[in-house]
Amino acid sequence: MRTAKPAKLLRLHFSESDRYGDKPLYEAVVDRCKELGIAGATVFRGLEGFGETAELHRRHLLHHDQPIIVTVVDTPDNIARLIPQLESMLDTAVIAVSDVEAIRIEAPPPAS
Amino acid sequence: MLPKGAARKVTIFVNEDTQHHFGTLSDAILTFLLHKGVAGATATRAVAGFGTHRALHAANMEARAEHLPIRIEFVESASRVDELMPTLYDMVSDGLIEVQDTLVVKSVSKDAPPEPTPPRAELRGPARLMRIYLGESDHWHGEPLYEAIVKRLRLLDVAGATVYRGLLGYGVKGHTHKSGILPFSHDLPIMISIVDSQERLDRALAEIEPMMQDALIVLSDVDVVRLVHHENR
Numbered sequence: 001m002r003t004a005k006p007a008k009l010l011r012l013h014f015s016e017s018d019r020y021g022d023k024p025l026y027e028a029v030v031d032r033c034k035e036l037g038i039a040g041a042t043v044f045r046g047l048e049g050f051g052e053t054a055e056l057h058r059r060h061l062l063h064h065d066q067p068i069i070v071t072v073v074d075t076p077d078n079i080a081r082l083i084p085q086l087e088s089m090l091d092t093a094v095i096a097v098s099d100v101e102a103i104r105i106e107a108p109p110p111a112s
Numbered sequence: 113m114l115p116k117g118a119a120r121k122v123t124i125f126v127n128e129d130t131q132h133h134f135g136t137l138s139d140a141i142l143t144f145l146l147h148k149g150v151a152g153a154t155a156t157r158a159v160a161g162f163g164t165h166r167a168l169h170a171a172n173m174e175a176r177a178e179h180l181p182i183r184i185e186f187v188e189s190a191s192r193v194d195e196l197m198p199t200l201y202d203m204v205s206d207g208l209i210e211v212q213d214t215l216v217v218k219s220v221s222k223d224a225p226p227e228p229t230p231p232r233a234e235l236r237g238p239a240r241l242m243r244i245y246l247g248e249s250d251h252w253h254g255e256p257l258y259e260a261i262v263k264r265l266r267l268l269d270v271a272g273a274t275v276y277r278g279l280l281g282y283g284v285k286g287h288t289h290k291s292g293i294l295p296f297s298h299d300l301p302i303m304i305s306i307v308d309s310q311e312r313l314d315r316a317l318a319e320i321e322p323m324m325q326d327a328l329i330v331l332s333d334v335d336v337v338r339l340v341h342h343e344n345r
Contacts, residue, residue: 002321009243009330030280040328042245042281042301068279071303073245073330103329105321 007102008079012070012086014093015057016045026068028089038082039074051094073102114151114219116269120193121214124184124200126207127169128157138182141203145186148196151219153186163208187214217267239336240313242306244320245328248277249299252323258302261320268316271308271338278303283328307336 012029020028026043033041048058049067057067072082079097086095124141132140138155145153160170161181169179188196193211200209250257258275265273281301306313317329 007330009332026280030282034282040245040281040283042303043279044276044303045279073328098332100330100332103317103331105324105327105329107325 001106001108002103003106004101004103006076007073007100008076009098009100010072010074010079010082011096011098012072012090012093013049013051013096014068014090015051015065016068017065018068018091018093020089025089026070029070029086032085032089033072033082036078036082036085038072038078041070041072044069044071051092073100113221114187114189114216116216116219118190119187119214119216120190121185121187121212122193122196122200123210123212124204124207125161125163125210126182126184126204127163128180128182130206132203132205137203137205137207138184141184141200144199144203145184145196150186150188150192150196153184155182155184157182187216236337237335239307239334240310241332241334242308242313242317243330244304244306244324245283245330246302246304246324246326247283247299248302250302250325250327257323258304260323261304264320264323265306265316268312268319270306270312270316273304273306276303276305277301283326307334 014025016024016026018025030041030043046057046067046069048056050056051067057065059066072079074082083095083097126137126141128136128138130137142153142155158169158181160168162168163181167179169181171180197209197211244261246257248256248258252260262273262275278301283301306316308316313331321329
């Protein structure tokens with residue numbers, strides 16, 4: 001089954017060492033997306049990068065501080081609903097939103 | 113070397129002992145093709161066969177072993193085949209010539225001299241970016257789906273593809289892809305990103321869509337700046 005529709009792609013950049021409450025920020029972001037009923041979220045880890053503070057984020061001997069990118073694809077409405085929620089969780093980060101066309105491929109439901 | 117794509121395949125059936133001037137006809141045809149710079153030609157000696165003479169020639173019949181069928185095959189572009197055909201038509205005094213449309217999928221040579229590296233070129237222009245989200249544990253005919261997709265894209269001459277593995281994620285089905293307690297989990301999210309022209313991506317999409325059971329494909333417009341050493345597309 002195939003459905004194609006215009007959608008928004010949100011990318012969120014922050015650091016692996018960022019925390020929210022007692023867990024890594026990226027886990028907290030994914031949990032928040034789930035609570036809000038967002039279609040999906042994926043977390044990627046970069047090798048090296050720098051941001052606002054110009055501090056180089058890379059792998060250190062004892063702790064991990066690599067760049068993290070969270071990508072979310074959903075309807076424009078859901079993305080608009082998500083952004084204020086994310087803003088309240090983040091200290092410094094970059095949120096980038098772009099227009100995309102999303103094609104969802106689903107396995108047909110098992111014949112009963 | 114023969115380019116990939118549509119071509120013609122010519123098959124010529126002759127008898128091993130048919131003469132042409134001072135040699136055999138099959139030798140004469142191969143020599144002619146070689147001199148004309150045909151990409152390649154192969155002559156094979158059959159085990160058995162019969163033709164218009166209605167006599168069965170087989171290797172185990174001693175008297176007729178000298179009279180076995182020879183099959184000469186070569187693949188060339190349609191225009192080259194047209195150019196060679198009048199001579200071949202004239203040469204084959206006893207036999208059969210057959211031409212069929214074919215598709216060259218791969219044509220490589222180990223001995224081909226490395227192409228000299230031209231100065232770096234810059235290609236700029238609008239293109240499409242395609243991101244495919246799937247799971248690491250998705251399979252297609254026994255191999256990881258992301259590997260199968262990348263191989264297929266390569267076959268389709270897509271400019272390039274990169275596979276990323278995520279740390280954590282979830283999709284529409286709601287099941288979380290997360291590395292487990294064991295160090296090697298194999299159900300992490302996978303994202304493949306591909307940049308190419310709209311037409312080529314549409315063609316690739318038509319081929320890879322049936323391979324996927326459950327996936328999300330995201331398309332967006334991008335501007336590309338490609339730094340390449342040779343412009344082959």
